[in-house]
Amino acid sequence: MTTATFGTNAVDWEMRISHDRLRTERLARLRAELERSDLGALLAFDFSNIRYMSATHIGTWAMDKLIRFALITRHSDPIVWDFGSAAKHHKLYNPWLDVTHSEADADPHAPHHGATRPRLESGARAGISTLRGAFSPDAGIAEGVAAKIKRELEKFGLLNEPLGVDLVELPVLFALQQAGITVVDGQQVFLNARRIKTGDEIALLTQAASMVDAAYEELYTFLRPGVRENEAVGLVSKVLYDLGSEYVEGVNAISGERCSPHPHVFSDRLIRPGDPAFFDILHSHQGYRTCYYRTFAVGSASSAQRDAYRIAREYMDRAIALVKPGATTADIVSVWPTAQEFGFPDEEAAFALQYGHGVGLSIWEKPIFSRLVSLDHPEVLEEGMVFALETYWPSADGIGAARIEEELVVTATGCEVITKFPAEDLLVAGQRYFAVGGPLGLERNSQSHLNTRAGRGEIAG
16 A cells, blocks of 8 residues: 555646545445444544544634534434534535434324334534533533433433443533433544544545654754744745645644653744754644654764664664554563663653654544553554654763654555655754865764863873
8 A cells, every 4th residue: 555645736637536435435344343333322522533423623712612413323324413503504514414314104194104214304403512611510511412312312212222422521411310311431443443544534644744853844944042942833824724624733842951851742942053942733634633753963962862763763774664453562572671671760750751652533533552551452554554663772971862743654564654844863953064174974972072082081181
């Protein structure tokens, strides 16, 4: 399998991404997982699961608010209860939500009583949850959510079957239980459905990565002493939004002594000559995410920083060499160092530094690669999985560190890397400096006097 990087436009002269096929295949995978489970229905509050189920989206501003919800049952298509006017919008522009359900005829005098008859009812409906508790509990909002769900379960004869829920606010959970609904964990059903990507999903993930390639190109030419980490975040965000990103989830910009230990948050630190700097770029293209680290040295690199990069790269390449169908997450993490080898007391303290995770509509999906869990609970790799592998190594001088991440598609015979910005060796960004004897070397220790023979004590004073 070779991934293709299409343009973002739809055209009549080339078969590109088919959004109709994307919607159909995702829903089919979710239905298949629901059928394999012992659940009667699935209720989603997580925006990624709602999008996978219903192909609806109202923007990223609402992702953390749990305000909309969607239901699919064994006997019916998705129903989305949406935020205010979004429901009316979806009735106009999401025809795949207008579906025919089969339900028993409730009229005992009807001539076809006991049979089923088709009934057209829109799957785009107005509804609201509790606004994370902002509504007064006395307003009965949670009870209203439960009543909507109970109505559908009763309609399709599933009220006595378990309802799988991905995540839920406690008032809604209690209201569902008080309505006589058995609530169980439904997140695994969603994540199992999303584990193997369709061809259109892989194409969108590849497009998303290609946009980050472009962001790194701009970042490489931008880095120099005096630039702040937050300025780098702004630059990357602009590049991605200009290219059509729907959401820049985060840009982890880390430089200098902040690289070790990794703080996982950018600051307003000024980048200085010789600094290591690594970045993680997370954004969404038509829902599909990236998680994509690169490390640079600004102006020059110390020998310790170069060594750290070489070690991180070696661990990455050993892992990639093992990726193929039938291999396991345990196989991958077994070639990575233990937490103690790079300065942490245990795997929980070092979590996510030598790490891997599925990438799709969210950035942490199945499978998960970590010595914390994978050796005892391995997952088998399959063709069509897309995941990111991340390695990290602190430099021996205690100042910097190297962080590398590649996104991979598992193919029939191995894997393909879809993160293309150069990372096989440490790149030096920024100005090139010239002295009277010619260009200064790109490998220099952090204290400039140590780069001369006298500074190293090789010439007697």
